[in-house]
Amino acid sequence: MSSTIALILIGVAVLFILGIKFLSSPKTARRGNLVAAAGMVIGFIILSKPDGANIWTQGWTFNYTLIVIGIIVGLVIGALGAYSVKMTAMPQMVALFNGLGGGAASLVASLEFLKKAQMHPFPGIMLTVLDDVPAAVTIPMLFATLIGSLSFAGSIIAYLKLEGKFEKPHTFPGQNFLNGLILLVILGLCGWLTFNATGHNAVVAFIVMFCLALFFGVAMVLPIGGADMPVVISLLNSFTGLAVAADGFAINNNAMIVAGTLVGSSGTLLTLLMCKAMNRPVTNVLFGAFGSGGGSKTAAGGVAGTVKPIQADEVALLLTYAQRVVIVPGYGMAVAQAQHSVRELSDELGKRGIEVQFAIHPVAGRMPGHMNVLLAEANVPYDQLIEMEAINPTMDRVDVCLVIGANDVVNPAAREEKSSPIYGMPIIEADRCKTTIVMKRSMAAGFAGIENHLFYKDNTRMLFGDAKASLNALVAAVKAS
Amino acid sequence: MDTNILFIFVLSIFVGFEVISKVPSMLHTPLMSGTNAIHGIILFGGILVLADADGTLARTLGFVAVVFGSANVFGGFMVTDRMLQMFKKKK
Numbered sequence: 001m002s003s004t005i006a007l008i009l010i011g012v013a014v015l016f017i018l019g020i021k022f023l024s025s026p027k028t029a030r031r032g033n034l035v036a037a038a039g040m041v042i043g044f045i046i047l048s049k050p051d052g053a054n055i056w057t058q059g060w061t062f063n064y065t066l067i068v069i070g071i072i073v074g075l076v077i078g079a080l081g082a083y084s085v086k087m088t089a090m091p092q093m094v095a096l097f098n099g100l101g102g103g104a105a106s107l108v109a110s111l112e113f114l115k116k117a118q119m120h121p122f123p124g125i126m127l128t129v130l131d132d133v134p135a136a137v138t139i140p141m142l143f144a145t146l147i148g149s150l151s152f153a154g155s156i157i158a159y160l161k162l163e164g165k166f167e168k169p170h171t172f173p174g175q176n177f178l179n180g181l182i183l184l185v186i187l188g189l190c191g192w193l194t195f196n197a198t199g200h201n202a203v204v205a206f207i208v209m210f211c212l213a214l215f216f217g218v219a220m221v222l223p224i225g226g227a228d229m230p231v232v233i234s235l236l237n238s239f240t241g242l243a244v245a246a247d248g249f250a251i252n253n254n255a256m257i258v259a260g261t262l263v264g265s266s267g268t269l270l271t272l273l274m275c276k277a278m279n280r281p282v283t284n285v286l287f288g289a290f291g292s293g294g295g296s297k298t299a300a301g302g303v304a305g306t307v308k309p310i311q312a313d314e315v316a317l318l319l320t321y322a323q324r325v326v327i328v329p330g331y332g333m334a335v336a337q338a339q340h341s342v343r344e345l346s347d348e349l350g351k352r353g354i355e356v357q358f359a360i361h362p363v364a365g366r367m368p369g370h371m372n373v374l375l376a377e378a379n380v381p382y383d384q385l386i387e388m389e390a391i392n393p394t395m396d397r398v399d400v401c402l403v404i405g406a407n408d409v410v411n412p413a414a415r416e417e418k419s420s421p422i423y424g425m426p427i428i429e430a431d432r433c434k435t436t437i438v439m440k441r442s443m444a445a446g447f448a449g450i451e452n453h454l455f456y457k458d459n460t461r462m463l464f465g466d467a468k469a470s471l472n473a474l475v476a477a478v479k480a481s
Numbered sequence: 482m483d484t485n486i487l488f489i490f491v492l493s494i495f496v497g498f499e500v501i502s503k504v505p506s507m508l509h510t511p512l513m514s515g516t517n518a519i520h521g522i523i524l525f526g527g528i529l530v531l532a533d534a535d536g537t538l539a540r541t542l543g544f545v546a547v548v549f550g551s552a553n554v555f556g557g558f559m560v561t562d563r564m565l566q567m568f569k570k571k572k
Contacts (some may be wrong), residue, residue: 005503016519017496017500019502019515019519020497020501020512020519021500021501021516022502022517023501023504023508023511023512023515023516024498024501024504024505024509025484025501025504025505025508026505026507027567028543028570029515029565030562030565030566032515033511033515033518033558033561034562036515036518036519037518037559040518040519040521040554040558043522043525045524047525047528047529049529049532049533050529051557055529055532057526058532063531063533063540064532066531066540066543066547067531067532067547068529069544070527070531070544070547070548070551071524071528071547071551072551073548073551073552074524074547074549074550074551074553074554074555075551075555076554077551077556078551078552078555078557079555079558079559080553080559081556081560082555082557082559083487083520083555083559083563084565085560087564088512090508090510090515090560090564091510092554093516093560094510094513094514094557094560097517097521097552097553097556097557097560098517098520098553099547100549100553100556101484101517101520101521101523101550103545103546103549104523104524104545104546104547104549104550104553105520105523107527107531107542107543107545107546107549108523108526108527108529108546109559110542111530111534111542111543111546112530113504114539115533115539152523161503179497185571207516209572212556233513234509234513237513237516237520239517240523241519241520241522243523244521244522244523244526245490245493247523247526249490251526251529251530252504253525253526253529254523255522255525256487256492256523256525256526257486257489257490257493257495258489259519259520259522260520260522260523261489261490261493261497262493262496262500262516263492263495263516263517263519263520264494264497264518265494265495265496265497265498265502265514265518266497266498266501266512266516267487267497267513268498268517269497270499270501270504270509270512270513270516273504273506273509274509279514280501287510287569297511343514345572352517353509357532360507361572362506362509363506367510367513368506368509368510369508369509369510369511370510371506372507372508372510372568373510373564373567374510376564376567376568379567379569382507382568385507387505387506387507390496399544400515402503419514423518424569433546452553465499475529481558
């Protein structure tokens, strides 16, 4: 590698680091994404083979035609996916792209591995036989194949779950045991291949390992409920990063090592941060099969108090006499596509000098930060969105709290009920406001499948109906008053 | 193996941890999506193996790897940008 190329590569690494850094602040986030993309373009131009020769200056072969076609096909798929997806379906899209990356990582490693394989003619039959591969190359290749295929299969399942297909956790007795067993077999094959990556048996063992890794990806994600998919996607995202880094080791590409490792480590931290926001250890998410037994789902003694319905014009009256209104949006709001109506209501109240804020639970929606994206789509300025920790101490001074399509994230059971499966999860303390209005379609339980005590509190009123229709009625009533 | 590579690897781990340690939860989704795009660098790996591919099987698999990698990198950056262009302050 010439020293000029090496210097440019350092610049590319810096662009990736700065990109991720900028992505973690709202003011610079968009620039961060573009900075990282710029790093990618530069890396693409100076892409060189392991021997240091720039790949674009080689003689043009049929393979290069295939490369160009492949890039264009991928570009079309990516652009169609990215620009046609609805904002509510964003998490699935990320899962899908991540799965594709994992699949690519696995294929690259497999190809490198099998490149060492040669057809050996034996009397009567042809056999694929592997030439000797040194362990320093075998280990990263096996790792990338394993983690890449796991990430591919797992992401596809996560995608399907978020699309609403078999959303419920699938469990059977001894599942963790079976998964553990498969993992042991995979690791055993890896260990054996590391020291015996030669001959016919190695090719067979490699293919078996590849298939088992795909199967393990499916088996790992299937038992996890739809509500936990964000954590799973984040984890698989960091897995893909590590697989890419391992590929970088295997084919000797430093840019891939740096980028993959950055994603792997930041993704791991992000996964832990998400779990922290839900107050659940990551092991619980992966092996707990949330919402499928374990712990009592409903309060043993039943819920005290009655549900008190309210009409839209009464709510409008309450709102117009309030000084401070807090809106707690949940996924139900997004499903009803009500974010624009919410913004309209908030603008209308703002015109009357009423202070309106949005209380955002870290895991509101289907993914941490998902709610911010949805509200941003409806032009709600982000300085009006207040995070849970910041707004909770001020909840006593809120006149009206509008809970729109949110359930578990405002359930006081998380604070009061030791036996509840969500006990200990930080919540938005909507029950401490002077009046809490809960907008909901029915009395059905939320994602965690548990009863919500908030609905029965003395200062709570229920506004039943479709969130969008109710909000439009509210806007009309506020305008009229 | 070149030990310099391991050196880079270990430092990158710590940099990855450091840069996002103070990210607000509102940016978790875009950050995940953005890092997702960055590991689309696997496209480079796909290009490198396809460039040297020999035989139909290797070409087919390499081609699939390039398509997947390309969709990952382009789709990833585009979808992240689409999310982030919505984060605006009040006009």
